[in-house]
Amino acid sequence: MRQVVADPEGRYRIPQVPSGELRFRASVEHTMGVATMLQALDGRELRHDVVLDRGASIEGRVIGPDGEGIAGWQVIASPNGGGHGHDAITGGDGRFAMPGVEPGEYSVDARPEQGLSRWTPSVTVTPGGAPFELRALATDRDGARITGTLADREGRPIVHASARLRLDRDPSGETSMTEIDDAQGRFEIGPLPPGRYALAVQLGEHGWLDTGVHDAAPGSTVDLGRIVPPAPGRLAIRLRTPKGESVEPLDVAVHDAAGNGPSSFTREADGIWRSPPLPPGRYQLRAWGERFAPLRTEVVVVAERESLADLAIAAATAVTFALRKPPGIEGRWTATAYFALREVQGAYLDGRMLTIDTTEEFVLTRGLAPGRYGFELRATDGPQHRGEFEVAVGTAAQRVEIAVRSAR
Numbered sequence: 001m002r003q004v005v006a007d008p009e010g011r012y013r014i015p016q017v018p019s020g021e022l023r024f025r026a027s028v029e030h031t032m033g034v035a036t037m038l039q040a041l042d043g044r045e046l047r048h049d050v051v052l053d054r055g056a057s058i059e060g061r062v063i064g065p066d067g068e069g070i071a072g073w074q075v076i077a078s079p080n081g082g083g084h085g086h087d088a089i090t091g092g093d094g095r096f097a098m099p100g101v102e103p104g105e106y107s108v109d110a111r112p113e114q115g116l117s118r119w120t121p122s123v124t125v126t127p128g129g130a131p132f133e134l135r136a137l138a139t140d141r142d143g144a145r146i147t148g149t150l151a152d153r154e155g156r157p158i159v160h161a162s163a164r165l166r167l168d169r170d171p172s173g174e175t176s177m178t179e180i181d182d183a184q185g186r187f188e189i190g191p192l193p194p195g196r197y198a199l200a201v202q203l204g205e206h207g208w209l210d211t212g213v214h215d216a217a218p219g220s221t222v223d224l225g226r227i228v229p230p231a232p233g234r235l236a237i238r239l240r241t242p243k244g245e246s247v248e249p250l251d252v253a254v255h256d257a258a259g260n261g262p263s264s265f266t267r268e269a270d271g272i273w274r275s276p277p278l279p280p281g282r283y284q285l286r287a288w289g290e291r292f293a294p295l296r297t298e299v300v301v302v303a304e305r306e307s308l309a310d311l312a313i314a315a316a317t318a319v320t321f322a323l324r325k326p327p328g329i330e331g332r333w334t335a336t337a338y339f340a341l342r343e344v345q346g347a348y349l350d351g352r353m354l355t356i357d358t359t360e361e362f363v364l365t366r367g368l369a370p371g372r373y374g375f376e377l378r379a380t381d382g383p384q385h386r387g388e389f390e391v392a393v394g395t396a397a398q399r400v401e402i403a404v405r406s407a408r
Helices: none
Strands: 020-028 031-040 056-063 073-079 086-089 095-101 106-112 123-125 132-135 144-150 160-167 176-181 186-192 195-202 208-216 221-227 234-240 251-256 281-289 292-301 306-312 317-324 333-343 348-358 361-368 371-379 384-391 397-403
Touching (some): 056 073, 073 095, 086 095, 123 132, 144 195, 144 208, 160 186, 208 221, 234 251, 292 306, 317 384, 348 361
Parallel strands (some): 056 132, 317 397
Antiparallel strands (some): 073 086, 106 123, 195 208, 251 281, 281 292, 333 348, 333 371
16 A cells, blocks of 8 residues: 655645555545545556545534533544544534534543533534534432442452443443442442443453443432452463464453453463463453454453464554654654544454654554554544554555644
8 A cells, every 4th residue: 555645735746656446545534535446557657636525524512511512522423334433622612613524423421530520411413514512410309329239149248449430322432430348348430421431440450340231310319239250260362473473562452241340361371371360251352463454253251261362463564653643843842642543334452642853753663454444543732533443464664644734
């Protein structure tokens, strides 16, 4: 794959294009991309003009119970048919706008950047429609609570744990993390916006325990009673390559069927990766590294047993992401940014915080299998960046350049 950036007048040139049928795609930030197939002839220049549709926008205002605008809230628009969403932060009067949104129906709600003390009901909108209002709930009247008690199999209170709560309709979105530190193992989460919630509890050496889905009505208390973890088991993973090559460095982790985790593995002296104690059940295992294609497979944990699995992991294309210094910055470029990588029409592969300190460009490398991927970059001192790229079969190394824009 070859990538170029158009000049300020929109002109682009891709040199040394092989003859034959080619897949061409063009996109720009906040603009819908277009893709087509082109036929290149040996020795001839191919001209292809592109017209990009800037899409529509979702606009509105977040207001409190008193009708006043709320500043600094995150507004999230999620496609009802699945896929990549959009977000924005409300201004001083509570107004927000998301430009360049693809056609379709979106569920939109707003939330504080920290905490769940208030929330708005979700509404369904279509890009290009009239601005609308999202009204936040009043916690004293509408807030719900979830309570329970944690104990081990001998009946002793579990006094140190973590509870993770999320809306059931948003399985990838963590909404609240609560530390449980009570001498009797009791906990209370709330007040919460009414809704249907999935609750998982991390019980130290017992791993993540999924408590199921719970309906929280306005002003109600959902008491889960006594929660006792089952006897745990362990996973042991032996990884190899088809050629018997070394498989380090490599990260191995699992999530349970409800998406709780990750629970990370440790490689021991015998070369086997072992998990911490985990509740019995089915898990999705992932292994990844700079030199290997991401491996995903299902594994099963059996109570009071160590289950051994032999797995093969393939070498991958080493994709180097080069973040170019924004224009207008003299000398060193220092910043903090969040970088996420996902499969197009698929799940996120990983996300990481980057500490940037360079004079020209910041580079990181990731091993990827052939396929189409998307990235997202959010710098603390600049705008959000999104893009897509393709890893071709048989490619040993690839470079993806990201022209980081300045906040000014």
